[in-house]
Amino acid sequence: MERLPGFRDFYPEPLPHTDVWSADARQFIFEKWRTVARRYNFREYDGPPLESLELFTTKSGEEIAGQLYNFTDKGGRAVTLRPEMTPTLARMIAAHERNYKKPVKWFALPQLFRYERQQKGRLREHFQFNADLIGETDPAADAELIALLIDALRAFGLTEKDFIIRLSSRNAWQEFYKSGRDGVSPSQTSDEYNFFQIIDKLERTPPEESETKLAALGFSLAEVNQFIESGRPTAELESILQNLAARGLKDFVKVDYKVIRGLAYYTGVVFEAFDVQGQFRAIAGGGRYDNLVKLISGGRVDLPALGFGMGDVVLLELLKARGLLPKFDSTTDVFVLIGDEALRPQSLKLVQDLRAAGYAVEYPLTAVKPDKQFKRAQELKTANVVQLENSDYVRIRDLRVRKEIVVGVADTANHLG
């Protein structure tokens, strides 16, 4: 029996030379994300991986339909595996916002699911570092969140030579759109959204096609390109740039109006993180969604908000390409070698005591020749091999410095390398 296409198995390292993923690398990434989020005083939360379908269709507009792992459960409910975290967060905040002082700074590491057409290397699930800041309209909030994104990438050893945050603004594009509509027939509500979709796909669409689509909405590709090239920061973007400069982070951001983000619910500043060499898809993306909490809560709670998501797949590709993933093949601190089976009970006690003292300890479950045990200890890249000489004394061999001593059993932990 096989796993489903587009899903991943995570194996301990060293990995078999096949198309499987590293559980150790995943845990390494999760720990870095958590560490940086906590320094920024973001608090961890989580919601269910299964939610009402309505939670996502309400929010994300038509582009989400047809891409979900949705089904009807045995109670007749229309449900779906979560394709993103933001609606769950908005739901949770709306339910208990009075209990938390604003601004709320929360993060999560959810697994997300999309039923996309199966392509080589395209996955149907991934993990995301989601960080959100709720209850503050000032661009200082945007700057705080973007600084977190920058430091979350720097935590892996990535520098301004590796990645850049492209900063843009839906407000700027909305103004451009409105001024361009002066004197033309009243637009339908969906027109602005369609305009944003064309801008979002500009870089991966043939110019003629964009030209035609823009013309239908009363714009020329030339004026759009001119606006992009002007790159004049709005007041909010200027404020964010200055804030980041004060932190010493200005080299990690640039204004780039080509970024607009596909999702329907963004309202203000939007941004994406890319590798500088342009080898990979976006590393992360986010922006302001000031109307979403109100929408999800049925108008009951109205709070400005913004957030970003960073997936584990592109990040892992980038870290591998830059040689920034550590080796994960050594986890054993001590191998307790049992040379004389008569000493097995005392050896088990020693195993127990060393584990209680915090060491990762391995030993042979059954009788094995000492030279084979020693070989196994070497394969495990164990730091120390410890062997009872008799009930009272142990021989400790430090395999890294090839040092050997004999000490009293009770003294073992004090002499481990």
Place this chain on the structure above:
Amino acid sequence: MERLPGFRDFYPEPLPHTDVWSADARQFIFEKWRTVARRYNFREYDGPPLESLELFTTKSGEEIAGQLYNFTDKGGRAVTLRPEMTPTLARMIAAHERNYKKPVKWFALPQLFRYERQQKGRLREHFQFNADLIGETDPAADAELIALLIDALRAFGLTEKDFIIRLSSRNAWQEFYKSGRDGVSPSQTSDEYNFFQIIDKLERTPPEESETKLAALGFSLAEVNQFIESGRPTAELESILQNLAARGLKDFVKVDYKVIRGLAYYTGVVFEAFDVQGQFRAIAGGGRYDNLVKLISGGRVDLPALGFGMGDVVLLELLKARGLLPKFDSTTDVFVLIGDEALRPQSLKLVQDLRAAGYAVEYPLTAVKPDKQFKRAQELKTANVVQLENSDYVRIRDLRVRKEIVVGVADTANHLG
């Protein structure tokens, strides 16, 4: 919009006084589980939360059907949210067993899903600490795994006064069953499984009902009870008891043949962990499943195996009842108070530097009166309030010992309490 019934939202502490769960407590539990597993040199793995339905129906027999979150995906595949981890593990091991030296010692912290009838307090998902040992038939493997279970509970401060591992053996029950069938008509293959189900439910079934059901299989309740009360350890159980005694863990286990475990695939030693006061459902359960890897791999790979699962829900209830959950309400190391808005850029730089040095740092995103900032720092139970006096000096107030000093900005981190 609300979350689905039987699913949990995990909020940061302090919690609103409602029916939500603590993300901090969950993370606390996960970290303890990981720490102990690593000391036992178990390696972390994970598989997809969504699997082929067949993976579970092949393995678990009829008792699993009707309890799953199963559906047909958009590609026409019969799929299900995983109700347990063992079949995924068996699938993963079968796929790559040659790459891993035996015995394999792996653990995972999966979220599992069951579509159970909705009852007050009954959940449809939970997290489980799953640990498995693959490739060793000797009872020494069972002892190693049970020792891990014991230490995973002790890591939370639970003692032999709080919990006990009830140890049993399907082998012993199989012998009892076979000897009881001497001279009666040949049994059907499902009869033994039905017999195990009756034993499994003995403690929560009226005696008359058990009597009737047992009689249909040619047994009396009296002889069953006599076998249970005899409690004579088999050779394998005796070996496990001695092994655990050598580690100093004998007070945490007892032989109890009332335990037999419901699942169809157990083959040898089985066990369950209970709170001594009998207030809660089982804390953990597991056993040997020597035929499962062969079954899942279609006969290609044949490896003995055993494992246990410990859920987060009962454990959390128990820890709360015993007062063993820490408080999670203090996460801020430093509050950078901005008394003069002209010093905001330098204050942002200080925030950045302290975070880079590893501190969890909070500050006001926008202009706020200093006394309100100070109040916020107190609410956050911040250890240190740091305020720039001017570009060169900071005032550091240690709120716990009420000490105040002024030092050079670059020297701040060296003077934090």
